[in-house]
Amino acid sequence: MYPRLNIDIEKLRSNLDGVAKITKEQGGCSLMIVTKGLCAEPAMTDMVIGHPAVDFLADSRIKNIRTYAGKARSAGKQTLLLRLPMECEIQEVIQYADISFNSEPETIKLLSQEATKQGRTHKVVLMIDLGDLREGIFFKNEEDIYNTAELIHGLDNLELYGIAVNLTCYGAIIPKNDNLSQLAQWAENIEQKLGITLQMVSGGNSSSIYLIGKGELPEKINNLRLGEAFLLGNDTAYGSKLPGTTDDALILEAQIVELKEKPSLPIGEVGVDAFGQKPYYEDRGIIKRAIIAIGQQDTDPGSMEPLDEQMDILGASSDHMILDVSKCTKAYKVGDVVSFKVGYGGMLKTATSPYVEKVIK
Numbered sequence: 362m363y364p365r366l367n368i369d370i371e372k373l374r375s376n377l378d379g380v381a382k383i384t385k386e387q388g389g390c391s392l393m394i395v396t397k398g399l400c401a402e403p404a405m406t407d408m409v410i411g412h413p414a415v416d417f418l419a420d421s422r423i424k425n426i427r428t429y430a431g432k433a434r435s436a437g438k439q440t441l442l443l444r445l446p447m448e449c450e451i452q453e454v455i456q457y458a459d460i461s462f463n464s465e466p467e468t469i470k471l472l473s474q475e476a477t478k479q480g481r482t483h484k485v486v487l488m489i490d491l492g493d494l495r496e497g498i499f500f501k502n503e504e505d506i507y508n509t510a511e512l513i514h515g516l517d518n519l520e521l522y523g524i525a526v527n528l529t530c531y532g533a534i535i536p537k538n539d540n541l542s543q544l545a546q547w548a549e550n551i552e553q554k555l556g557i558t559l560q561m562v563s564g565g566n567s568s569s570i571y572l573i574g575k576g577e578l579p580e581k582i583n584n585l586r587l588g589e590a591f592l593l594g595n596d597t598a599y600g601s602k603l604p605g606t607t608d609d610a611l612i613l614e615a616q617i618v619e620l621k622e623k624p625s626l627p628i629g630e631v632g633v634d635a636f637g638q639k640p641y642y643e644d645r646g647i648i649k650r651a652i653i654a655i656g657q658q659d660t661d662p663g664s665m666e667p668l669d670e671q672m673d674i675l676g677a678s679s680d681h682m683i684l685d686v687s688k689c690t691k692a693y694k695v696g697d698v699v700s701f702k703v704g705y706g707g708m709l710k711t712a713t714s715p716y717v718e719k720v721i722k
């Protein structure tokens with residue numbers, strides 16, 4: 362059935378080899394693989410769990426972690442919840458995540474109570490915000506950082522496992538030697554103040570991996586968390602391709618349901634489209650338009666790249682996507698299947714959509 366997302370596990374495995382080589386061998390970091398981009402697809406997580414270079418599996422959703430926590434632990438890998446825990450999920454966080462990222466004292470206290478109740482020790486990583494302005498204690502609030510670190514260290518059944526930063530997500534701030542050096546400095550300050558050693562100083566996501574190649578990742582940073590770098594082979598700081606990876610492990614396919622010659626400009630008074638946006642249309646004259654049976658409900662049209670380079674994506678409503686196939690050498694017909702590489706948004710939405718079949722190769 363179509364639409365379908367073809368997932369090539371061998372290509373993902375070689376991407377994992379590629380990022381492991383950079384992160385572990387060259388960078389001297391531990392490797393955390395982030396599973397949310399593919400909605401924790403079991404064939405993918407099984408491969409990740411079985412890969413010798415992987416130390417941690419992480420996701421932003423406890424529902425995803427729950428599907429593989431048992432297998433991961435049996436294989437000696439730790440699980441980590443990336444998004445700050447909701448109060449309503451504390452019990453599951455303690456049950457399925459060995460480690461969680463945190464910044465709120467109230468939540469941290471609840472984690473301690475629940476860990477005590479379940480007779481477990483839960484590891485807490487304190488998030489520091491270095492200016493991207495998503496989660497974490499703002500790096501200039503020194504008192505707040507020390508106090509929260511001390512609180513975690515002092516609470517029953519919690520271990521202050523480390524500190525971490527997240528960048529290039531909300532504020533699109535690029536990790537550099539100077540901002541990550543501040544994280545390294547904070548790790549040393551906390552270690553000195555509390556007389557402990559932090560196991561993890563996590564220097565970010567797929568936007569930090571490029572620093573290893575330049576020899577600019579501060580020494581004290583000993584972990585990176587990689588989703589997109591592993592799944593799509595991207596350095597997300599500057600958009601370059603990482604050595605030893607491919608960007609076609611995931612291929613989206615959809616079927617043509619209409620193929621007609623029509624004008625490129627709509628006819629009549631222009632209002633707003635299906636999503637309330639005022640559209641812009643380029644006049645290409647009379648064109649050959651193919652409609653494929655996939656839409657905004659299943660994917661992000663701006664995050665797909667046709668394998669046929671002569672094809673253009675014109676737009677999509679909820680369930681229909683319109684392609685300009687006028688310049689294509691191939692003579693398409695109704696029923697033909699067209700293929701696309703996906704970017705992060707396309708991957709996330711197709712992996713999550715129940716309407717898109719997942720086919721494991």
Ligand SMILES: *Cc1c(COP(=O)(O)O)cnc(C)c1O
Nearest residue numbers: 395443527566567586587588589
């Ligand atoms: C999603 C996420 C990651 C992984 O990001 P990629 O860009 O896919 O590598 C890492 N850390 C946190 C906190 C995240 O939310």
